[in-house]
Amino acid sequence: MNASPIKPLAMRDAMLDRIWRAMAADEKIFFTCADFGSPVLDKIRADFPGRFVNVGIAEQNLINVSAGLALEGYTVFAYAIAPFITMRCYEQVRVSLALLSEVRPMNVNLIGVGAGYSYVVSGPTHQCYEDITLMRAMPNMRVLSPADHVSAAALFDRCIEVSGPKYLRFDAQVLPVIYTSGAPDASLGFHVHRRGQSIVLLATGYMLHTAIKVAQLLATEAVDVGVIDIIELNHCNGDRLQAELAPYAGIVSLEEGFPGRGGMDAMLFDFMACRGLSGKLLNIGVGGGYRFELGTRAELHEQVGIGPQAVLAKVRNFAAGLVV
Amino acid sequence: MKSDLVDLRQKAHWVWRETLAVHRRAPETRLASSLSSIEIFVALYYGGVVRFDPANPRAESRDRCIISKGHGSICMYPILADLGFFPMEELQHVCEAGSFLGGIPDPVIPGYETVNGSLGHGLGVAAGVALGLKRKGSDHNVFVVAGDGELHEGANWEAIMFANQHKLDNLHLIVDDNRISMLGYTDDIVSHGPLAARLSAFGWDCLEVDGHDVMAVQSALLRQKDQAECRPKALIARTLKGHGVPGLENAPLSHIMNPKPELIDSLLEQQP
Numbered sequence: 379m380n381a382s383p384i385k386p387l388a389m390r391d392a393m394l395d396r397i398w399r400a401m402a403a404d405e406k407i408f409f410t411c412a413d414f415g416s417p418v419l420d421k422i423r424a425d426f427p428g429r430f431v432n433v434g435i436a437e438q439n440l441i442n443v444s445a446g447l448a449l450e451g452y453t454v455f456a457y458a459i460a461p462f463i464t465m466r467c468y469e470q471v472r473v474s475l476a477l478l479s480e481v482r483p484m485n486v487n488l489i490g491v492g493a494g495y496s497y498v499v500s501g502p503t504h505q506c507y508e509d510i511t512l513m514r515a516m517p518n519m520r521v522l523s524p525a526d527h528v529s530a531a532a533l534f535d536r537c538i539e540v541s542g543p544k545y546l547r548f549d550a551q552v553l554p555v556i557y558t559s560g561a562p563d564a565s566l567g568f569h570v571h572r573r574g575q576s577i578v579l580l581a582t583g584y585m586l587h588t589a590i591k592v593a594q595l596l597a598t599e600a601v602d603v604g605v606i607d608i609i610e611l612n613h614c615n616g617d618r619l620q621a622e623l624a625p626y627a628g629i630v631s632l633e634e635g636f637p638g639r640g641g642m643d644a645m646l647f648d649f650m651a652c653r654g655l656s657g658k659l660l661n662i663g664v665g666g667g668y669r670f671e672l673g674t675r676a677e678l679h680e681q682v683g684i685g686p687q688a689v690l691a692k693v694r695n696f697a698a699g700l701v702v
Numbered sequence: 703m704k705s706d707l708v709d710l711r712q713k714a715h716w717v718w719r720e721t722l723a724v725h726r727r728a729p730e731t732r733l734a735s736s737l738s739s740i741e742i743f744v745a746l747y748y749g750g751v752v753r754f755d756p757a758n759p760r761a762e763s764r765d766r767c768i769i770s771k772g773h774g775s776i777c778m779y780p781i782l783a784d785l786g787f788f789p790m791e792e793l794q795h796v797c798e799a800g801s802f803l804g805g806i807p808d809p810v811i812p813g814y815e816t817v818n819g820s821l822g823h824g825l826g827v828a829a830g831v832a833l834g835l836k837r838k839g840s841d842h843n844v845f846v847v848a849g850d851g852e853l854h855e856g857a858n859w860e861a862i863m864f865a866n867q868h869k870l871d872n873l874h875l876i877v878d879d880n881r882i883s884m885l886g887y888t889d890d891i892v893s894h895g896p897l898a899a900r901l902s903a904f905g906w907d908c909l910e911v912d913g914h915d916v917m918a919v920q921s922a923l924l925r926q927k928d929q930a931e932c933r934p935k936a937l938i939a940r941t942l943k944g945h946g947v948p949g950l951e952n953a954p955l956s957h958i959m960n961p962k963p964e965l966i967d968s969l970l971e972q973q974p
């Protein structure tokens with residue numbers, strides 16, 4: 379990873395700081411949470427007690443109360459741990475946000491913290507491998523998955539500009555800064571980090587860091603692979619993405635979720651089929667189902683087949699089987 | 703509002719007849735749970751309780767009425783048509799292709815606020831609306847009509863605690879307490895016990911009333927509306943599922959029973 383002049387922050391703190399600043403000027407922003415904090419959240423609680431509400435450990439009510447506030451014209455940011463804000467209250471999200479927003483204008487932004495393995499030692503209750511699948515199943519739910527705090531904070535503008543229900547999938551850990559030169563254009567839905575010869579790695583969230591590392595390792599072997607950050611799942615500039623993918627014979631999806639279960643890999647399979655792209659796709663995700671082993675995130679990733687060494691081996695094999 | 707001069711008992715009977723007629727044409731609709739809530743809705747909409755504007759159903763100046771027991775509110779179709787939310791002619795086409803009046807009402811219907819039918823969502827959304835209204839400095843009220851069976855959904859109790867915590871005295875829960883869900887009496891399934899006492903213990907102002915005495919329902923709603931005691935308000939309306947229809951009334955499986963068309967015709971002829 380390149381050394382960064384920008385001090386890395388937690389995604390949530392970078393986003394909450396944007397929200398806190400905006401709340402001072404915009405009285406229509408409301409913040410709700412399910413008893414989940416952060417240092418920056420303390421500023422929101424202290425400075426805007428009338429537009430901050432902690433519903434307690436009650437994610438179903440978090441969603442319904444947020445929906446009600448949105449019906450009264452508030453732009454709502456609802457904040458909780460990722461598996462709980464997606465799965466504990468899935469039907470509330472479906473009925474009170476996805477369905478209702480088809481009829482009535484609403485802007486509710488769900489911020490889920492704890493994507494993938496980012497709650498490393500907390501085990502599978504707090505880890506989150508299914509959320510992309512579940513949230514992208516709702517056709518009007520925008521799913522936004524940043525890879526560092528710079529791109530996470532920039533999604534605030536997207537939340538304000540684009541109405542409707544959204545799910546922001548945040549890592550719980552402080553990750554190195556990738557976007558050292560400024561945030562990517564989120565309206566595109568993806569960002570090209572490097573272009574390669576025959577293979578491109580498409581990754582989202584934390585896995586972008588892995589993809590960049592793998593690309594660097596392969597470069598030492600004179601294998602030049604491209605890397606694309608998938609920032610938004612469900613919506614992207616399809617023509618531009620097609621143009622980026624068309625030259626490649628092999629396309630590799632990398633996600634901290636179960637492969638073949640409707641996640642980012644399904645999005646790419648579907649996109650390639652609909653667009654008539656002929657590249658071969660390899661989907662890399664969390665293998666082996668639910669696990670309870672303890673370890674560092676790097677160790678866990680290698681165990682389930684998504685660590686840099688595991689990905690490197692899979693991409694080498696994949697490259698060997700491609701007819702270029 | 704033209705409601706002040708309306709004879710509420712006559713109007714309730716008219717709505718009962720019209721609800722039967724709608725069900726006669728569209729047997730896919732849930733009749734029994736609609737018949738238990740007629741006097742509740744008549745009191746709300748004709749009794750000077752809910753402020754509304756049929757010409758502008760989403761007017762900022764309206765009270766918000768969230769009908770959580772969605773499928774059990776087919777009686778709202780004739781009420782909304784009668785009040786001018788949409789033409790009476792639409793009642794002839796309930797559940798037909800192209801109609802906006804379905805077996806379970808949705809907010810595409812003028813006068814409906816939220817997505818209903820999946821039970822247990824209305825109260826939480828209403829709590830958010832009530833909080834939003836307070837934060838905006840609005841004096842408007844939020845009414846939620848829910849069934850007692852629906853209160854088995856735990857999300858309601860999250861909202862009940864929340865409403866008390868935030869002193870949402872602009873929030874009114876009206877429970878259509880017909881004591882029957884789909885497969886029988888709620889007391890035999892999971893009993894709510896003394897529901898009013900339970901809600902009171904959660905900090906709510908509670909009244910109980912004969913839910914088929916429309917004047918008593920109106921009186922209780924108006925009394926609670928005038929109170930500002932920093933407590934959310936609940937009205938437990940004791941009702942009978944399938945009210946007024948022999949064989950259906952208070953039958954444990956009334957939710958999934960359809961009276962024969964001949965019986966409906968006979969009732970409509972007997973009780974003009």
